[in-house]
Amino acid sequence: MAVPKRKVSPHRRGNRRSHDSLSVDTYVEDNESGELRRRHHIDLSTGKYRGRQILEPNDNY
Template sequence: MAVPKKKVSKSRRDMRRSHDALKSPSYVEDQDSGELRRPHHIDLKSGMYRGRQVLEPKSDF
């Protein structure tokens, strides 16, 4: 059975876990509508993605 040879210090342990923190999702302002949307995602209200019409626009908003 594998057993660590030395104790891992609190500093080294916490530095290893520094990448585990939850990050808040980023949003960008849409150039056409001015609303916030996720980057690299389709705007569901207009159906546009990168200047192209990808989906039918939703009219029930």
């Protein structure tokens, strides 16, 4: 059975867990509609991405 040779220090434990935290999604205000949307995502209310019409406009969002 494998047994650790020494106790892992709190510093090493913290370094290992440093990437486990959850990040908050960032939102930006759309230039045309003024609504919040995720960066690099299509605005679902207008159906546009970077000024180009990608999807049909949807009134449900």
